[in-house]
Amino acid sequence: MDRGVGAAVRLPESGRKELAIQALAGTETLSDLAAQHGVSRKFVYQQTQKATAALDEAFSPVVRDDEVLFELAVTKTWLRQVIVALPLICRRSYRGVVEFLRDLLGLPVSLGQVHDVLQAATRQASAVNEEPDLSGIRVGLHDEIFQGATPVLAGVDARSTYCYLLVAEQHRDADTWGVHLLDAAERGLRPDYTIADAGRGLRAGQQAAWGDTPCHGDVFHIQRRSEGLANTLSRLAAGATSRRKTLQAGISRAGQRDPDGKVDVQLEQARHTEVRASCLARDVRTLVQWLRHDVLALAGPDLATRRELFDFIVVELMARELEDQRRIRPVRVALQNQRDHLLAFAGVLDIELATIARAYAVPEPLVRSACMLHRLPTTSPAYWQSWTELRARMGGKFHVLLDAVLQIMAGTPRSSSLVENLNSRLRTYFTLRRHLGGAYLDLLRFFLNHRRFLRSRHAERQDKSPRELMTGQGHPHWLTLLGLGPLQPRRA
Template sequence: MFHIHQRFETLINIWARIASGVRSEREARLANPRRRCQDSLLIARLAELRSLEARAHQQAHDLRTLARWLERDVLALAGPDRATLQELFDFIVDELHQHEPEDPSRIGTMRRALQNQRDDLLAFAGVLDEKLDAIARATAVEGYLVRATCLLHRKPETSGAFWQAWNRLHAAMGRKFYDVYAAVSQAMNSTPRSSSLVENLNSRLRHCLTLRRHLNGSRAWLGLLQFFFNHRRFMRSRCSERIGKSPREAMTGHDHPHWLTLLGLGPLQPRQT
C-alpha cells in the first residue's frame, strides 16, 4: 500500500514541477528586454509555453484526482465489495492508459504497476467480504445493512452525517444494530490491508537489491545480504525481548560471535592501549 501510493505521489510531483518550470520559462522570456525586438517570435513562443503549461497543470490535476480515488475510495478498508472495487480499480487503470501517450515512460510504468498488482492490493477486500457475510448470517441481518454499517466507518464520528446514518441503521435493525456495529468494527480491525512485516522487509531490501547490478548477478551478493539481515541486531522493536538481538539470536536463543568472526576472519583481538 505504502509503496504504490508513494509512486503515485512521485508521478504527480514530477508533473507539478514540469508545469512550474514552464511557467518560470514563460515569465523569464517576458522579463528579458532583449527579446522585445523579436515580437513575432516572442508571441509564438509564449503561446506555445502557455499551451504546454496548461497541459502540464491539467495532467497533474488528473493524476492527483486518480490518486485520491485510489487511496480513499478503492484501497480504503471501509468500502464496497471486492467485485465493485475491482471495477473501480480497472477504471483508474483505464484512465491512466488514456493519459499514457503524454508520458509513456513514467505514466506507463505506473499503469503497469497497478495493473499487475490489482489482485494483491485488493486481497483484503475478499477477506473482509467473508467476515461481513458471516456477521450477516450470525445476526440474521440483511447483508446490505451489514455493508452499510461497514461504510459508516468512513464518516468521522463528529459529523452530522455519521449520526444521521447511525439513526437510519438503528431504525432498520433495532437492537441488533449494536451487536452488528461491534462485530463489524472488530472484523475491520482484524483485517489489515497489508502486512507490516512484508512492507518493512520490502523497504529494507528495495535499495539493497538495486546495488547488485555491478556484481553481474552474482549469488554471492544475495548470500551476503542474507547474512547481514540475519545477524544485524535490532535497535528497537515492539517486543522488548528482541531489542539488542539479531534475528538469528532471537530465533535460536543463543548468542553468536562477532560478525567478522562469522565471516571467517578469526576471533577478535583485544584492544591495545
C-alpha cells in the same frame, strides 16, 4: 459543547483552583459544579486530578538526594546484563558500554570482553528463536529489506508483530525464499494467506514451498508509487507555470513587443505547455485519489465494484500515457498486472461481512453500510447522521454489530508496512551489524520479539511481547531467556 469549551478557556487560574477545591470537598456533584461554572464534566475531572496530584506530591515523604533508595549486588551476571542491555535498549556502541562501566562503576572492561558477551548472547538468542510454535499465525507479511547492499528476507505476523523470519542472504530468488519458508513450515507456519509486494522471487518461492497458499498484494508500495507519480507531475506543472510567468514578466518589462515575434511565440508555447501539464497533473492526481480513497481503502464497496473502478482508473491512465509515457506507463502496467492481488483483501472482507450478516440476521447491505460508515471522520456531521440512521434501522443489534464490523476490519490487513517499520528499527543498530556481522539479526529478532511493549495504540498489546501475543503464553524476561537472569534488585 462550544459554550463549555469557551467558558473553560475564560476561567482564570483562581477560578480553576476554587473549582478543584469544591470538587475535592464533595459537597456538590460534579454535574452541578460543571453547570454552575458553565464547563463540561470532563473539565471538572481534569482540574480535580491536577489538585489530587498536587496534594499527593505535597504530602509525599521527602527523600534526600544522598539517601540510599536500594542496594544492588554487582555480580558477573549483572555486569553481563548491563553489557547486553546497553546496546539493545539504549543502542550504545561497544565503546559506549566500556565508557559507561568505567565512569559509573570504575570498572575497566575491554572491547573484547563486550564482544564475547554479546556473541554468547547471540548464540543463545538463535536457539530461543527456534522454540515458538508458529501455527497460530494466520496472516504473514513478507518483504525484502536492505542493510546496505545485502538483501534481508523478512516475515512478520500481522496480528502480533512477531518476526518469524529475518535473515541476510546473498540472493533473493525463489530458491532462497523457498528454503526459508519450508523451514518455517516445519515450525508450524501455515498462514491462511500472506501479503507481499510484486517481487517475483518472493512469490515464486512461496508457491514452491507452500503450494496454493494465497499471496495478496501490498497496497502500501503501489500507493506510494502512484502518489509519487502524481507529485512529480504536479511539480512539472508548477515548473511550466513558473516558466510562463517568467516570459510574461520579461515582455512586460521590455515595454514593447519583439519585432520578430519570437518572444510571443515562446510565450504562446509556454502557455500551451502549462495548460497540458496542469491538466495532466490534475487528472492523474484525481485518479490516484480515487485509487486510494475508493478502491484500495479498507472501508469501501464490494469486490466486484472495486474491480470496475480499478479497471476504469487503469484505462484512464492508459489514455494519458502519450502525455508522459516514461513516467505514467510503469505505474499503469504495475497496476494492471497486480489488480487481483491488490484487491484480494476486499474478497476477504466481503466474506467476513456476509458472515456477520448471517450471524445477526441482518441484511448484508446494512452491514456494508456499517463498514462504509468508517470512511467518514467521527467529527463530521455526515458521520453522525449516518450513525443515527443505521441505529434506527438496526435497533438493538446496532452496537454489537458495529463492534463486530470494527473487529473484522482491524483483522483484515492490506499491506506489509510492518516490515518497513521493522527495517527502520534495524537501522538504528548499525554498530551491532558492524561488530557481530550477519548474526546480529538473530539477536535483534530475539530482542524485538521478547521485549514487552511499554505503550501501544492497541490496548491488547500493552505490557505484552510479540511472542506472548502470538502464542498466548507468557515467558520470562528476555534477559532471563538469554541465561542472564533473574532480575531481582534487593531493596534497602
